[in-house]
Amino acid sequence: MNHKNSHKNYLNQLPSHHIFLVIDRSTPTKKIKKEKLQRVPRIWLTLVVFLNVHGSKRSPLSPKMKNSSSSSPSSSSSSSPSTSLVIGLSKALLISGVIFFIGIVLIPNIRNCPADYATEVVSKSDSATKGTLSSVSLLSPNSNHLGSSSAPQEDDDDPNAPTSLKHLMFGMVGSEAAWHHRKPYVESWWRPNHTRGYLFLDVNPTGDLLPWSPLSPRYKISENITRVVQETGHVDARVARMVHGIRETVRAAGDNKGVRWVVMGDDDTIFMVDNLVQLVAGYDHTKYYYIGGQSEFVLSNFWFSFNQAFGGAGFVLSYPLAKAMSDGIMDCLKRYSYLTSADKTTMSCVADLGVNISPHRGFHQLDMRGDISGFLSYHPNVPLMSLHHFDMADPIFPFVDRAEAAHRIMKSAQLDQSRVMQQVICYHRPLNWSFSLSWGYSAQIYERRMPRSYLQNPIETFLTWGEASNPPFWMFDVRPPLRRPLRGSSFLLPQDCQAQETSKTHHPQVRE
Structure with missing residues (x-):
């Protein structure tokens, strides 16, 4: 009635x-x-x-x-x-x-009904008609329209959520000419639909790069670097473009929620993304951090700076620091328009914001040439973060090209990135044998007992990056290669690694 x-x-x-x-x-x-x-x-x-x-x-x-x-x-x-x-x-x-x-x-x-009371009532009644839902939705401005998904969306910006791969934004500055042969390096570690980031090219891709591979990161064309050079008066357009890439990466992130760290690298940098996540998870992403590694070659650090992160090995900026750099990048390029090193310019911009490098020995510029197996087989006892300069070194596995070698090492890393290339030294007392193992990469066996202090040093199978007449050459201790192998010594490089399932752990089986 x-x-x-x-x-x-x-x-x-x-x-x-x-x-x-x-x-x-x-x-x-x-x-x-x-x-x-x-x-x-x-x-x-x-x-x-x-x-x-x-x-x-x-x-x-x-x-x-x-x-x-x-x-x-x-x-x-x-x-x-x-x-x-x-x-x-x-x-x-x-x-x-x-x-x-x-x-x-x-x-x-007398208390009023809440503004979304009608919506709450209807949501509790599954038997409500569409007409009722439509009329009630007008009472609450925050209610969803008909047909829109009401499933809760994951909040990437939750400050209490543990750091994961989705919180990292990658920016790689490269060239279209080099990408034709460097593409396999990045595709060996890039995870489509999981890793976030862009490859910044100087010109649009052509030839065999089209259609664009779904296994590669999305690409963008760098901003007009001529305008940047004119406004800043920089002496080197290449340097200005690489430094300006930080701003372009921050802008590319746009309104993406949850970006906590910006990772910069080259188009031939190989990253261990799981190890990167574990590394930055130990830092407060709301503060200013500049994380990276020095060069292995002493003169490279001397020529540029011992306090800079080498960009080829990659470096990590907390998002607040990357945003601050992005906002002032043009002024910084003006202040340091005379510098001909992108990495030193970046370090100078960071230093002006009151931040110094947080060094990590897992980032590898690989400023060395020739056979680098002697270095990789005796990696420092820290997680491997990156590898660089694959074009300048011999393939790290014999009888394969550089692209296949990159995929092979990443296949080992898929089993457990935290262990890859970690050196383990052990002994077999009954036979008096010594073992030096580089997890997922190599195994060296000596049919005699060798001191650990000797085995932990890399074998100098590699050459210097530039001309150097007198030592020291390296930022670490080395031991010279043997003129003739010790009796019974063996150096093994596996062709493949497979995981053997057990109840709790993975035991890799190495096939020679």
């Missing part, structure tokens, strides 16, 4: 000599302020007050009242007019006080 119509029918039955007051939320009267009515609940609130000016104590609709008024017309005249007037005024004052109390004291203290 329509309540509004029932009220009207009810009031139409009232005699004209009764005074009534109706308070209705939908039709405010002049006697109640509008702002007061706004605080009344959504339900109809109707207050009907009847005032019988003749002093009747019965309801105006009572049958007995009707009968008595019709059968005894002289009853109203029995009382004096002054008495009736006093009674009427008294009742009017009493009722006015009650109305004042209800309107001023009680009504403001």
Whole structure:
């Protein structure tokens, strides 16, 4: 039954000599302020007050009242007019006080329904029709439109969530000419739909690069570097482009939520992404951090700086630091327009923000040439983060090209990146044998007992990056290669690694 119509029918039955007051939320009267009515609940609130000016104590609709008024017309005249007037005024004052109390004291203290109450009710009722959902959604501005997914979305920006690969943004600055043969290096570690980042090329790809490989990172064309050089007065467009790549990477991240770290590298840098995640997870991503590695070659550090991260090996910036650098990159390029090293320029920009490098020995510029197996077989006892300069060194596995060698080492890394190339030295006492193992890469066996202090040093099978007449050449101790192998010594490079399932761990089986 329509309540509004029932009220009207009810009031139409009232005699004209009764005074009534109706308070209705939908039709405010002049006697109640509008702002007061706004605080009344959504339900109809109707207050009907009847005032019988003749002093009747019965309801105006009572049958007995009707009968008595019709059968005894002289009853109203029995009382004096002054008495009736006093009674009427008294009742009017009493009722006015009650109305004042209800309107001023009680009504403001009644709580409203929450703004999305209707939406909450409908969401709890699975039997609601589409029409009902559509009408109710208008009551709440935050409710979803029909057809949109209501599944909760993962909040990548949750500061309490542990750091994972999705929090890293990669930026690689390269050239279209070099990408034709360097593409396999990056594709060996890139994880489509999991790693986030871009390859910044100087020109649009051509030839065998089209159509663009789905195994490669997405590419962008670098901004107009001529304009950057003109505005900054930089002496080297190549350096300006590489440093400006930090701003382009930050801009490419855009509104992506959850970017905590920006990882910069070259188009031939090989990253161990799982190890990178474990590394940055130990730092506070809300603070300024600049993480990277020095060169292995002493003169490279001397020529540029011992306090810089070498960009070929890659370096990591916390997002707040990367954003601060992005905002001031043009001014920094102006200040250091005379520098011809992108890495030293980056270090200088970071230093001006009050930050120094946090060095890590797992980043490898590989400023060495020739056979680098002697270095990789005796890697420092820290997780491997990156490898660089594959084009300048011999393939790290025999009888394969550099691209296949990169994929082979990453195949070993798929089993356990935290162990790859980690040196283990052990002995077999009954036979008096010594073993030096580089996990996932090589094994060296000596049929004699060799001191650990000797075995932990890399074998200098590699050549210097640049001309150097006198040592020291390296930032680490080395041992010279043997002119003739020791009796019974063996150096093994595996062709493949496979995982053997057990209840708890993976035991790699090396096939020679």
